[in-house]
Amino acid sequence: MACDCRSENPVRLGEWVEVRVSRTGRLASLEVEDDPSQEILAPGAFTQLSLPLNLYLGGAPSTDMYSPKMKTTASFVGCIQTVILNRREIGILAEALGGVNVGNCGHACEARPCGDAECRPLRDRFTCRCRPGMPHPCPAPDDNTILDSSLVKPNGGTHYERSVPSFSGSESYLHYNDADTMKRIISYRVDINMRFRASSSSGLLLWSGRQADPQEQRDENDDFLALGLDRGYLTLAYNLGSGEAVLRYNLTRLDDDLWHRVRAVRNEQWASLVVDSGTGVSASSPGQLRQLNTDTGLYVGGAPDIVRTTGGRYTKGIVGCISDLVLDSDFSVALSSPGQATNTHSCIP
Template identity: 80%
Template sequence: MEFRPEAWDGVLLLAGERDDLQGDFMALILHHGFIEFRFDCGSGVGTVRSTETVKLNEWNTLSVYRHRWDAWIQLNQEKRVEGRSKAAAIAPPVQHVTLQLHTCNWRILASQFQGLFSRITFREPLFVGGPGNTTGLERLPVRTGFKGCIRHLEANEHHYRFPLAPQGDAANGFDVEECTADRCSKVPCSHGGKCLTTGGDTAVCLCPLGYTGDLCETRVDLQVPSFNGSSYLRYPGLADTSLSWLELSVTLKPTAPDGVILYNGHHSDATGDFIALYLSSGHVQFTFDLGTGPATLRSENPVRLGEWVEVRVSRTGRLASLEVEEDPAQEILAPGAFTQLSLPLNLYLGGAPSSDMYSPKMKTTASFVGCIQTIVLNNREMGILAEALGGVNVGNCGHACEARPCGDAECRPLRERFTCRCRPGVPHPCPAPDDYTRLVPPPIRASSNAVTSVRYERAVPSFTGSESYLHYNDADTMKRHARYNENV
């Protein structure tokens, strides 16, 4: 089988002895992004599961083989992984299935394939791409149909043709469309960009950080990130750093009324704990779940599109509050008795690779459109670009910092304005390097007419009251400070 998944879960192939999945059956499913081959010869379910997830929006191939109680899976022409059930001494006749399917490595689950029977009896139709009218799906961990394309299916040396009979082999089907994934062959994304098919006959490139353009052909010097509805930045998750409390401040300029600003979850199937900050119909909303049900805060007034706004979220245990600019703070108490929040998955800003990653308890799954300038998390300002593990389709917001007005100093955006964070020994407001050198008389021993260029140094520092500071950590300074405290 060759397939191109667009979601982490779904039934790829299903056949059984009865339409309620009682008795013998065979199923090939996607579960949390992993491929699982499950079958029951009449004495218990055996399962083979990949150790890595499939590649979303890319073609995957896989081979599965079963002979009596033995099974093996070969992936990408790699070494076969074999498993054997606790078979009986009397061997029934041979029956096997061969499929082709490419992803990663595989392992056999501990239970293996137990029992005395080795045949699988199929009396029901073979369903491809979904469970069809099969009931009893509680025997499987996935009950939804496959989302994506399947372009090759071969079983027991028979190549299945997908059109309906008489042109093909399919007896009937429902809600199946023509696959348009191959249109990416006409969209040559450059600089490591990935092609993603969209509705209709279009496809777009998902560009890595530092590149933009229809084909990711333009390099950009990112300063203040902007998001276009297909963008996101990825960071390490909060994990256990926000178990009992969370302080979050985000400065953003939205240009669309709906979109996910920030999301961090617990499970890849969108269950369990999560936090989500997003826009819904122009209102800022914060939803979180401690494991006993969601709680949602909503701003009193909608934000003004195209204007900078600061959003502040605070959570202590079950109690959370939301403030947007000068609007009154909104508070809520989460249901249940749990008070801690665990978020081991990656944190996403501006969107995510797939909307399936979001909790269904959110009011929107659209990606954010606009600019995000600063994030302060638990009283620490994040380096939005410097700390990102990766991202796609992130551009510049159109801010003054893009012109690098601070020279080699750090340009810190303050909504439409900016300030320069100067290096120690550089006079405020951080002139260009050539402007803060001075000429000093050479030593007497130097040759005539010689001058020496040195860095500007302040004997008496001046502080601006906002962004300026000096930091000491050398041993001599700390010893002097300690001795002074002892004498006070």
């Protein structure tokens, strides 16, 4: 069933505007510039889109192709500078199958100000991106160039792009212990949907466990849930108090610095893993206990004193980026505003 989401404020005409749209399951969000995110949850039980038509940008050959639920059938009048779909930049002209009445908007990059480097438009200005083997920076920044990690406001000031956190692998993590997050972790069931890229072959992605007294021996059956990479392969491990289960996704390596989406589901003792909509694998934990009871909160990307925290299961956090983390199909964990952030940075696409 269709649903629509509107920005909080009207879009400013005649100025560059950054719009971010995302959907995970039934949850969709819309962000315009620095305005608060607007979210909407589609009714019903279906969580997958079925889109048989091509992607059209700026308009369509016929208004008959539009859904009758659309509020307007007018084509867009203006300029579109960049389209990034699932973290991949689309070549607006180079990849287009065709176009009608499309003109050049005009930009400083047309004068090739970066020489042999790649000129990337960024609103009214541009960045120069070094090609492999070229020295950095290339060329040296001047009054018209800005760093890749910032955006320029129309009044000339700068603000930072919505944060997609990156992790260094060493004492680098986000921490959450709010009630909304933890009630989705501590239960009989958990559904984790996340998107990440990693350049390290091993590292912790998610952890929730039990606090341990430094003077006491850790109970080998303490409850925990861990998701991470082991020699390039995704591994889910958990203990509900009556024995540990380990589920390893051996069908594809994920340490290729490319974006991957994974889904980890635990329903009482049974659990499954799916990577990039591939074939799922499943396992079950031993014993009779069915509920996860942890009290450390949720660590993302790593954990403090990671060897001790994870009982030696991991020695470092992930080296890479995490762009989405959704629990139970409808709760998006705020990666840009954690309860605590330690040694994290903004991910550069």
